[in-house]
Amino acid sequence: AAGVIQSPRHLIKEKRETATLKCYxxxxxxxxxxxxxxxxxxxxxxxxxxxxxxxxxxSIPDRFSAQQFSDYHSELNMSSLxxxxxxxxxxxxxxxxxxxxxxxxxxxxxxxxx
Amino acid sequence: KQEVTQIPAALSxxxxxxxxLNCSFTDSAIYNxxxxxxxxxxGLTSLLLIQSSQxxxxxxxxxxxxxxxxxxxTLYIAASQPGDSATYLCAVTQGGSEKLVFGKGTKLTxxx
Numbered sequence: 001a002a003g004v005i006q007s008p009r010h011l012i013k014e015k016r017e018t019a020t021l022k023c024y025x026x027x028x029x030x031x032x033x034x035x036x037x038x039x040x041x042x043x044x045x046x047x048x049x050x051x052x053x054x055x056x057x058x059s060i061p062d063r064f065s066a067q068q069f070s071d072y073h074s075e076l077n078m079s080s081l082x083x084x085x086x087x088x089x090x091x092x093x094x095x096x097x098x099x100x101x102x103x104x105x106x107x108x109x110x111x112x113x114x
Numbered sequence: 115k116q117e118v119t120q121i122p123a124a125l126s127x128x129x130x131x132x133x134x135l136n137c138s139f140t141d142s143a144i145y146n147x148x149x150x151x152x153x154x155x156x157g158l159t160s161l162l163l164i165q166s167s168q169x170x171x172x173x174x175x176x177x178x179x180x181x182x183x184x185x186x187x188t189l190y191i192a193a194s195q196p197g198d199s200a201t202y203l204c205a206v207t208q209g210g211s212e213k214l215v216f217g218k219g220t221k222l223t224x225x226x
Contacts, residue, residue, distance in 0.1 A: 004157075031212070042203065043158070045213035056213050090157060097212040100146055100165045107157040 002026055004093050004106035012112045013081050021076040021109045025093030031055070032074040033092040033103060034066060043090060049074055050097050078111075086113045116141045116208060120217035127194055128225050135189040135220045137204035142185050145207040148214065149178050149189050151200040158203065161189070194224045 005024040013019050025032050031050045035043040045058035049068035060066075063081075068074045072093075078085060088110050092103040117140045127133050137147070146165045150158040162171045162178040164187065170179040177190040187204055201221045205214035 033213070035214075042216035042218045043205075043214070045215070048212060056211055058213055088155075092158075094212075100163070102148055102160045102163040103212075103214060104160055105150070105158040110155070 004091055004104055006089075006091050006106035006109050008109060009107065010110045010112075012114060014114050015081060015083065017081050019078045019081060019111060021078070021089055021091075021111070023074045023076070023091030023093075023106060025072050025074070025091075026104055029093035029095055029104075030072055031094045031097050032068055032072065033094075034060075034074070034076050035090040035092065035105075037088040037090060037108070039087070046076070048097070055097055081113050083113050086111060116144075116206065116215045118204060118206060118215055118217035120202075120204060120220050122220060123218065124221040124223075126223040126225060129194060129196060131194050131224075132190070132192050133194055133222070135191070135202050135204075135222070137187040137189070137217055139185045139187075139206050139215075141208065142182050143209055144182060145209050145211075147178075147180055147187050147204060147206045149176075149187075150203045150205065152203060152219070153200050161202075191222075194222075196224050196226050198222060198224050 033048040034046040037043040046060040048056045088108045092105045095101040149161040164180040175192040201219040203219040205216040
């Protein structure tokens with residue numbers, strides 16, 4: 001079965017640079033979620049989109065922005081990168097929010113800031 | 115603010131043993147609870163989802179129960195195998211929000 005696809009798998013950046021992470025949800029899934037998992041930490045919710053509109057927002061820094069496109073893929077844009085942004089970034093997708101459907105996660109993008 | 119706690123933080127068992135992982139949450143007004151496994155450096159694999167109106171869900175050797183009023187869930191793994199070695203996370207959603215709030219996980223090691 002098709003899964004959530006994230007690219008790139010690994011990304012190395014320097015401080016103050018920008019990064020773009022991409023997420024392709026499972027076909028027919030219209031809701032996308034972004035989570036950040038720091039080393040040894042549990043995943044923290046950043047933001048979610050339903051039908052291309054922001055549906056919920058968590059602890060996402062103002063330096064980050066995201067959007068969902070007409071084909072339902074999503075991109076997380078990160079600017080002025082800091083050392084503390086080094087983490088595993090997960091995208092998840094589901095069939096409609098608040099529908100009691102499970103969120104399915106991708107393998108993540110490991111972002112390292114030098 | 116919802117807080118999710120998982121006990122124990124780590125567990126080591128011999129192959130074939132039945133085991134229980136525990137998850138507790140402070141706010142019982144949840145929408146659903148989801149159990150995941152995570153292998154090192156990998157993504158989260160969804161194992162089971164229990165709706166707030168349900169008491170348990172089963173998938174193969176896995177059985178998850180939910181006691182919403184007491185703020186507890188358990189994941190029962192029968193006849194454990196070395197391939198079950200991973201970190202198991204539970205997460206809840208609150209009414210009106212689809213964001214998952216995670217516990218810190220239980221790292222399970224099943225020894226051959």
